[in-house]
Amino acid sequence: MSSLRTSPDLDQLVALSDTRPVRRRKPGETALVAVIAVLVAFGGAILFTNPRFDWPTVGRYLFDVSVLHGIAVTLELTVYAMVVGIVLGVVLAVLRQSASPVARGAAWLYIWFFRGTPVLVQVLFWGFASALFPQIGLGIPGGPMLFGVDTNLVVPLFAAAVLGLGLNEAAYMAEIVRGGLISVSHGQAEAAGALGLTRMQTLRHVVLPQALRVIIPPVGNQVISMLKMTSVVLVIGVRDLLGSVTEIYSRNYRQIALLIVACIWYLVMTSILTYLQSRLERRLGRSVSPMRSPQDA
Amino acid sequence: MPDAELPIMVARNVHKSFGPTEVLKGIDIDVHRGEVLCLVGASGSGKSTFLRCINHLETIDRGVIVVDGQLVGGTVVNGRVHEAAPADIAARRSRIGMVFQQFNLFGHLTALENVLLAPMKVRNENRGTALERAHRLLDRVGLHDRKDHYPGHLSGGQQQRVAIARALAMEPTLMLFDEPTSALDPELVGEVLDVMRDLAASGMTMVVVTHEMGFAREVATAAAFMHDGRIVEQGDPHQVITQPRDQRTRTFLGRVR
Numbered sequence: 001m002s003s004l005r006t007s008p009d010l011d012q013l014v015a016l017s018d019t020r021p022v023r024r025r026k027p028g029e030t031a032l033v034a035v036i037a038v039l040v041a042f043g044g045a046i047l048f049t050n051p052r053f054d055w056p057t058v059g060r061y062l063f064d065v066s067v068l069h070g071i072a073v074t075l076e077l078t079v080y081a082m083v084v085g086i087v088l089g090v091v092l093a094v095l096r097q098s099a100s101p102v103a104r105g106a107a108w109l110y111i112w113f114f115r116g117t118p119v120l121v122q123v124l125f126w127g128f129a130s131a132l133f134p135q136i137g138l139g140i141p142g143g144p145m146l147f148g149v150d151t152n153l154v155v156p157l158f159a160a161a162v163l164g165l166g167l168n169e170a171a172y173m174a175e176i177v178r179g180g181l182i183s184v185s186h187g188q189a190e191a192a193g194a195l196g197l198t199r200m201q202t203l204r205h206v207v208l209p210q211a212l213r214v215i216i217p218p219v220g221n222q223v224i225s226m227l228k229m230t231s232v233v234l235v236i237g238v239r240d241l242l243g244s245v246t247e248i249y250s251r252n253y254r255q256i257a258l259l260i261v262a263c264i265w266y267l268v269m270t271s272i273l274t275y276l277q278s279r280l281e282r283r284l285g286r287s288v289s290p291m292r293s294p295q296d297a
Numbered sequence: 298m299p300d301a302e303l304p305i306m307v308a309r310n311v312h313k314s315f316g317p318t319e320v321l322k323g324i325d326i327d328v329h330r331g332e333v334l335c336l337v338g339a340s341g342s343g344k345s346t347f348l349r350c351i352n353h354l355e356t357i358d359r360g361v362i363v364v365d366g367q368l369v370g371g372t373v374v375n376g377r378v379h380e381a382a383p384a385d386i387a388a389r390r391s392r393i394g395m396v397f398q399q400f401n402l403f404g405h406l407t408a409l410e411n412v413l414l415a416p417m418k419v420r421n422e423n424r425g426t427a428l429e430r431a432h433r434l435l436d437r438v439g440l441h442d443r444k445d446h447y448p449g450h451l452s453g454g455q456q457q458r459v460a461i462a463r464a465l466a467m468e469p470t471l472m473l474f475d476e477p478t479s480a481l482d483p484e485l486v487g488e489v490l491d492v493m494r495d496l497a498a499s500g501m502t503m504v505v506v507t508h509e510m511g512f513a514r515e516v517a518t519a520a521a522f523m524h525d526g527r528i529v530e531q532g533d534p535h536q537v538i539t540q541p542r543d544q545r546t547r548t549f550l551g552r553v554r
Contacts, residue, residue, distance in 0.1 A: 191401035191460075194352055195415035195467060196391025198383060205418060209405045 057257035061248060062264065070244030071265055077161055077230040077240060082223055084166025089173025094203065096178055107174065114171035120232045123164030127157060127236030161233040169226060176218045180211030220277035224270050231266075241265055303366070304329050305471055305502050306351065310360035313346060320346050322526035323360070328471070328519075333503045335513040335534060338523035339549055344506045347523070348475050351504065352393040353386055364393060365470050391419050394464030394472040398479050400456040402448040408435060408459045409444040412466045419467070427466070434462040438492050454485030458492050465496075472496070474505040508553060514538050522546045 047053055061067055095107035114122070184207050192202040231242040239247065245258040304327040313321035320343045328334050336344040349355045351362055353370035361378065362369055369389050371378040381389075402411050412431040416422045435441045438458040440451075448456050457477055464472060474493065478486040490512050497503060497516045507513060513520055513534055520534035522543065530543045541547045 185401075187397060187399050187401040188403060190354060191395075191397060191403070193387070194354060194390055194393070194395035195463070196387045196419040197415065198387045201418050205414060206403055210403075 052256060053260070054254060054257040057254045058260050058264075061245075061254075061258060061261050064248070064261075066239075066244045066248065067241070067261060067265070070239055070241040071269075073158075073239060073243075074227065074230050074241040075269075077158075077165065077233065077238075078223065078227045080162045081165035081169055081230070082226055084162060085169025085173045085222070085226075086219070088167070088170035089177050090208075092170060092174035093177035093181055096174065097181060111171045111174055114168050119165065119168045119229060120235065122168050123161060123232050124235055126160035126164040129160060157236055157238050160236060161230075161238045164236075165226065165230060165233070169222065172222065173219070176222070177211070177215055180213075180215035181207060183214045184210045217277075217281055220273070220280065224273050224277070227269055227273065228266060305332075305365060306504070307363045308347075308351070308360070311347065311350060311357050311362060312359035313343075313350060313355060313357050320526050321350070321357070324526075324528060326521060326528060326531065328502060328504060330502055331500045332518045333497045333505065333516055334519045334521065335517040336504065336506045336521050336523060337508070337510070337513060337538070337549075342523040343526040344523045345475055348473050348504060348506050351471075351473055352390050352395055354395075356380075364389070369393070387419070391415070391467050392470050394467060394469035396457070396460050396464055396472070396474045396477050398476040400448070400453070400460045400480070402451075402456050402460055402463070404448055407445050407447055408440060408451065408462075411448070411459055412463045415463070416466050430466060431462070434465050435459070437465075437495075438462045439488075452485060453481045454488045457481065457489045461489075461492055461496070470502065472501055472503045474503065474507070476506050476508065478507070478509060510538055510550070510553060522549070524549070 048055075092107045092110060095103045096111075098104055098107075188206050188210065189202050192206040193199075197205065230240055233240055234243050234246065237243070242262055245262045249255045249258040306326075306328040308324050308326050311321050311324040312319065322343075324343075324347055326334070336348065338344050346355060350357050351364065351369065356370060361371075367389055368378060368381070370381055370386055372381045372385065373379070402408075403414065406414065409431055412434060413424075413427050416427040416430065417424065432441065432444070435444050438461055440455055440458055440462070443451060443455060443459075446455075448459070451459065461477075477493070478489050481489065486509070490509065493503070493505070493512070494516055505513075505517070517534040519532065520537040521528045521531035522537055522541065522545075523529070524545045530537050530541060530546050536542075537546065538550065541550060
């Protein structure tokens, strides 16, 4: 302050008050931009100069009927597997909170098994369910079958895929839901109980709605990861998006072009889901205003 | 009406332990219709635990608690008390109102929805009937203009008044208050005590755990002093609070006044 006052150029400095300061150059940033520009240029050049990428074929199959059908199958698998996962996940989360050690143990065992083995293996198991249990029906374990049908008739491949993905998902969903249930203070359930609500009513009308705020963001991530995970059903021969393109390239040997087709569609779908997720989270954040402590309102 | 002579709440020989610690060592007390019983005593004396036993938020290890002629948490089979079915416990609790220290309003519901939930879900009332009563009750606690506010947007005193309206919506025969003003800023205590005073004047039967000796002196029709899991002195509130006979009551009251 004092040096400014004694400066002979004070008037000159004050005269600059109308101007904008010039931004300082950051050499690191410039270098980074240059490196990225070079990499992007190289990447672009490779994509468009290497004929083996075969863009005309990509274009030809991008909207092919069997590819579009595959997309529908992928979306159906995602929806059904998530429904199985969420419903069963809520049940497992509630069991894990149960007062009964048997219920808690059963839920723990389920989660231990389905989180502890790869989803690919689980889907294969369901695909080969007919080898493990050729018939499904009523009977005496170890004894004669009273009534039964061929497993392959009851559990078609699509259902096997949904079961494999959904039962695996439930194990992860259970932990997400449990985190949400724990986040709701015990006083809420107590107040509901004191009013005469049953345990189920308390869960449905008081605890779950408040747990959703914590549950929904990670469920969005699970949906996106499920969309991609559905591609493992290829191993049991379900014609989802990946299944369709592999079937096409097994005939025309244009593997790279067709895998690019699959990637484009996966990216389109995950981008849409990511957008929807961010909108949902913003809405959730708006409707739930920050809880103030009782004293400072 | 001979029923009017019977006490609404009877507790006999109530024992309760948390692990190895015995917190209730044989509680005997009656509450009659229209009575306001204040339970006073130091923290850890067991008064809140006993209150929570009355509507079975805590199970008891021994003894009986009868509210309105029924065991709250038990059913008598062949001369022994068996644990009651959850649906029966829920039904009996629905006639006992409870107000908590921490209010425990449902955070995802507005004041009005908080008051509506139990009548509609537990008693299956139609929306019109429940709504009419909810409006009247919010008006009674002076919060009708705040009916569409979420609990997070209400002061502590307002939240506690909504909580009282929520409990009254089930038309209880007995109201339990567990230190209803202990979590409030001093300037907000008065508005909650006013609502409770009004409720007592209307003839509601109340059991109140409180440290508000002024309220107890003014509103209570009976008082009980608890110490170490036992009721050491009970009776007329002026006698218990103003001229206690028991040395432990005198020591405690000397500290809180």
